[in-house]
Amino acid sequence: MKLAFRPQFRNSFATLLRAATTTFLVLGLFALAVYGFLSWRQEKEDLQNSLAIQASFAAASSEHFFASVSSGLDLLGQLLLERDVLQRPQDALPLLGAFRSRHEEIASMAIFSSDGQMLANSAAAPGSRLPDLRRHPDFLQTLRADMQSPAAYVVGRTQYGLVVRQWRIPLRHTVRDARNRPLLVLQASIPVQQKTTLWQAIPLLPGTSIGLVRDDGYHQSRWPAPQPERVYLTRARGPLMQALRARPAQRTGFFQGRVMADGRNRLGAYARLPTMGMTAYVSVPQTLLWMRWWEHNAPVFAGFVIYFAIFLGVGKFVVRREEDHSRTLLAQARHDPLTDLPNRLAAEEQLAHEVARARRENSRFAVLFLDLDRFKDINDSLGHAIGDSILRQVAARLQHNLRDEDILARLGGDEFLAILPAAGAEDATQAAQRLLAVLDMPFPVDERRFQLGASIGISLFPDDGRSAGTLLQHADAAMYEAKRRGRNNLVLFAEALGESSRQRLQLQQDLRRALEQQEFVLYYQPLVELAGGRVVGAEALIRWRDPQHGLRSPAEFIPYAEESGLILPIGAWVLQAACRQAQAWAAQGLDLQVAVNLSTRQFQDPEIVAKLRSILANSGVDPCRLELEITESAAMLDPEASIRTIGALKGLGLQIAIDDFGTGYSSLNYLKRIPADVIKIDQSFVRDLATDPDDAAIVRAIIGLAQTLGRRCLAEGIETAEHFQTLQRFGCDYGQGYWMSRPLPAAEFEALVLEQPCFLATGNLAPVS
């Protein structure tokens, strides 16, 4: 048989560990993110600093470069004038060539007349025609502007040189006459397409772009410049220009953004050359920043990942081991090692699971509560080894005769539970009959064979209950009914117990209402001193004034009150009412003791001593006027605990009587130690006192025992004068019974006591009052 056992598994340690790991992971990731952010900022700062240094260096080296190229132009101009190059331009060429040879960064040297005509160019082939740049208004405009400048030299806009046939910076020097009028212009053309021209000594990072930009937005130089037309003929409008315009007074600074020249996101720094109206800048692609950041931090991240992987691995390992361990413990806690079946705990869980499933699927199922007949006798008399062997065989037979989907469990002792999914009354009855048949067959153990049989109670979902607890309870109740009907029986809860259970539930509801509506009342039955025939006290006996059924006897409802737990509030009410009454009689001068029955549950209530202390205090009664009757069977349930509780109750000043004495199984050893004051002989021994010598002997023995132990003795159920006389003769101290009086309402009892009757059996065997 397959067992569909699926316990709800929750391991708090594993959950805690998982939560700790997750927290650690989250905190770790957070710390890593913070570290990443800070290290990124630091990396950017470092890179910007290095770019700033490079930009300042580029600015200084540019200034130095132009100054060095321009030095000597003044002298060259004077020499050219002396040679009258305006008239004989070809005489200029040797001087221009000599000057150029001293400056290898200069591609050509040219001379222009003050109206813009090119007179000579060192780069032009001898005899070739020189271009007439006067037709280029752009050229003329800049040339004229340069001639107006008072500076020793002017760096013009970078243009394409028609003679040198490359992009070049024109560095111009104007030669003037004595009245400062321009005579001619010397122009050195400096090519810009090589890094070495301006930035030779600057070590650059990969992807760097370095340049000089004029204040008017045109590039003077840029390296690299893959599309020079785009670089030199259009004004720059990118992040550098925005930064320069935003902070015009700032000599150095940074910029960041998309650069038009190559369309990349760049990070850069700049440094102005204020005297030249230019700015040197250096920029690198932003990806370089990422790369450098990653290069510097990859070991940290790798270390973190490895560390975390190890941590997670260890955590997972510990959690799994813990879960395995818990699962084993859980399985053991739900397993019956003797039969290898699920135990009660597992059965209850499975039943709850089955209820949930049936509700969800709107289906039905049956619960079979099975109890072996005669197993206890065999187990107790022949030993546990035989009992164990029989239980194992029972489990095997039951399993063998159930379907795969059925669930079988051992609840404990000789009780088993079967859950039959999807089974109705008929299926369940057939299955139960089959099980009864196989359990009726003898069980062989060693050389012997044992005949047992079983009783099965069946409850059905949803007809007999919609919760696991109710179904189990009802199957159990049906099983008891089956047992009551005799061996090898099965009973369906609905058939046998439905009505009585409904009545029981109704009674419990009515009792609750009775308590709320104060429908209970106390009757008092006199307790009589047998030697003198005087009333010395009363036993308080509860009655229920039921509006529907009239006065109801406690025998009808006390067992149900016990069963439902209502006996605790009902018992408390009885104690309060009896104490109030005892105090009222004492106040009237009536010297009476009131005895109250304490139910088993009340006696076992851990709060009983405290509750009584409070009731006594509230009523103001002298504790010695209250006697508690505790049945012998209740006292003997846990004798050691009873000795302690009775001792504590006596400590409050109360009197204690052992009720129904003779009907339980008192150990004389315990009886000796229980500090009771009175022993009440059960009325079953008194009833046939006159006719049954055995009962008479028992009564005598109990009276003798009480006297030996120094206890007083009270006989209940005195219905005749013979009873009275015999008990008097036996030396019994007190008596109670219909012959003296039935239980009476308080007022009638009081009237009786005030009459001061003397219950002594006379010659005609009637009580005398």
Ligand SMILES: Nc1nc2c(ncn2[C@@H]2O[C@H](COP(=O)(O)O[C@H]3[C@@H](O)[C@H](n4cnc5c(=O)[nH]c(N)nc54)O[C@@H]3COP(=O)(O)O)[C@@H](O)[C@H]2O)c(=O)[nH]1
């Ligand atoms: N826990 C509590 N139990 C209580 C309380 N009140 C009563 N009871 C118990 O209910 C049982 C039935 O009680 P009741 O019907 O009141 O019967 C008592 C007497 O009326 C009856 N008795 C007394 N004399 C005679 C007699 O001569 N013949 C005869 N056939 N019956 C007689 O005996 C009952 C008292 O018994 P006991 O308590 O053992 O002294 C009964 O068990 C009560 O204990 C309550 O408040 N709480």
